[in-house]
Amino acid sequence: MATEYGQRYGRGHDRPAGTGHRLPAALRAPFEARTLREFGHVLLSLPVSIVLFTWAVAMVPLGAGLLVTFLGIPVLAVALAGCRGFGVLERARARALLGVDVADPEPLRTAKPGALAWMGAVLKSGSSWRHLLYAVVQFPWAVFAFSVAVSFWTVGWSLLSYPLWFWVFPAYAGTGGVQLYGDAHHSVYLDNPFEIAVTCLVGLLFTLATPWLVRALTTVDGLLVRGLLGPSRLSARVVELESDRGVVVDAAAADLRRIERDLHDGAQARLVGLAMDLGLAKEKLREDPQAAARMVDEAHGEVKTALQELRDLARGIHPAVLTDRGLDAALSAVASRCTVPVRVEVDLPARPVPAIEGIAYFTVSELLQNISKHSRARSASVDVWRAEDRLMLQVIDDGVGGADVSRGSGLAGLAGRLDAVDGVLVVDSPAGGPTRVIAELPWRTTA
Template sequence: MDISATQAIPWRGLPLAALRALWAGPTWRSLMHLVTGAAVGSLGGIAILTLVAVGLAGLVTVVLPFAAGVGILVLSAGLTVVQRSRHAAFLNAAWPEGLYAQPVTFAPRALLATVRNPKTWRHFAYHCTAGVYGFVAAFLALTAWAAGAAMITAPLLAIGSGVGLRHWIMGVVGIGVLLAAPWVTRGLAALDALMARQLLGTSRAEALELRVTDLAASRNSTVDAADAERRRIERDLHDGAQQRLTSLAMNLGIARATLPDLPEAGTRALEQAHEEAKQVLTELRDLVRGLHPAVLEDRGLDAALSAVAARSPVPVRLRVDMDRRAARDVEAVAYFVVSEALTNAARHSGAQTAAVDVTCRGDRLHLRITDDGRGGADPHGGTGLRGLADRVRSVDGDFHLTSPLGGPTTIEAELPCAS
């Protein structure tokens, strides 16, 4: 294949592309963007300069500079809305925060925070720049269109009196200017869009902050949905299957007591069925408590942990010092941390005693679970410690494990305590 021919292929479409650009949608949207930008930028720039002049003229007072400053903030916020809307309408610009600026609040602290926010000054810088650039860009674009259209008619105007060479040259130049006008228009609009993205958009740090906020909200909704689903399953099991199993166990116990004359095989089968029904009922009660204990919902963390300590095979010293209840999801996480830690102490550490301290101070809920077992607890050893850490992190808490060989093992967790 001839390389020169291959390189020449893209150039063949340039004349047609240049002609299409004259009536292409992006060209005329860019032109409308520049024209509206000249109007909005000029009016906004005049208004800002007026407010600045009023503020400077009233420096001897306090009211006028303050009023002018607040007026500039309000005007800048309004211009941000208009400019973002204009860029979205004509240039299909996408704004991470939507088309609307944050409203200006007139409380002193809110005004001070607005003034200190770098975003406020970036927006103000764009509006000041747009007051000049908008007018200049629209003038250049309209001049290119008008000059090209006027020059291209030069040979026609000279027909009748004889067309000179300079008229033909002017006509040819006019064609070139007219063909270049769409690209000049688009280029000026693209430059305006670039400035808007840098000054009216969000910085990388702000975009990351917004992303983190969205992810936190999504995580919270997921945690809330999972917690609600656990409570629903607990209610269904408690009101349905657990009640039926209780009734079945009672009926089997009554049958054992009232049917003493059954054959030996029947008696053994009845006894086995009764014992298995009681075992299943016990396992179901443990499962229900593991999903979401009713006592935690009704009476709070103190009562729920007291029940856990009472059921623990290892003697537990429990101290709960809370002046208020924490959020429902936080209480659930605290309950499961203590319950799983005591289960691990009974099953894996060989502990003789354990201690649980729960305190709520300020906005933090502190958990400390200690046992005198053999230590060496490993989060990767399949004892559920990694799951505990994940539960704690799901509510923005901190999880720490200390378990040297020979013991003792200490689990500490800090959770948000806001109710």
């Protein structure tokens, strides 16, 4: 779950949408394509909801009444399947006209093929019953929204254009204009210039208010589509957890491959060479003791190098200082190895669980490595603190900037690892710097 810093914390650098228009939003709203699409959605909702409601109230009671016989089950399953089919249409309509992109609900899960298994899956699916609820709820709302939107739309444009067509009344109806009031004694017509201007002004107010009213009505439509026709929160959470599990498995496999490669190319290769050198030294021990001594001395240096590589590898798996002394000492040790001066400040009331602590450590470690390799910074800082139920990490450098999660760099992999534990990576790195990276992790402590 990676996102731009400005989008999440309200400090974006992009110009707000709409500032390039000369007319204010209130004046151009009646002529915008979005308004026309939303009004079209309201107009279409009525016939679609009538068909859907008729299907639901005809088929579902029929199937329920036939449950005393076996025929009730297939009829009820077909009724719910039809509601799910209408759901596909409604999601496509909301996506095209409202810009509301709702994912498909969870698919039907059948233990085995066959009509009976399919009917059982339809009847047991919570999504099917939510589609039925949508069919029942959408109809009265569509009638209300259609009536309000069409009334405001026609009244607004009719009154706004009244100066263009009021002449019809004196020419063909024998009256001065639209009759505002009338009884047996007197009548009031909108026929003089002042009344015509006021009528036009009232129409302008209706016309300007209608797009926002239609937008409010379609917002409710969007909520209905999201809440009843999309995946449930439980199924969405299951999909997210499955995706996160895949990320964790892939990350663990990549770490194992890295460890195997480091062992094979590093310490293992040195130890193999060391064994060969000691074997040669053993053969030369009697013939040329001085040469054997030099070879043993070289082997001793190789042993030290191999031990250092093994220590570095062990530190990369899980540093002992993190286990023994916590994040403050471990991050200070990482900062001391950075190529630029790093200020470290850790303010935690307690130690989080080892899993979260380890992720926090490796997150800061990788960010500092990026600073050393790519940022060309002169200084950096690391801050760690707790904010309610979140562990917050902030790494800032004064380098050249330009870091981008979307480019598939190491930041993208880091964001995936954080997302696997419900964490967030936020990057603000404009060209020219500075770069600010904030990572959030769930706060959990050991009992």
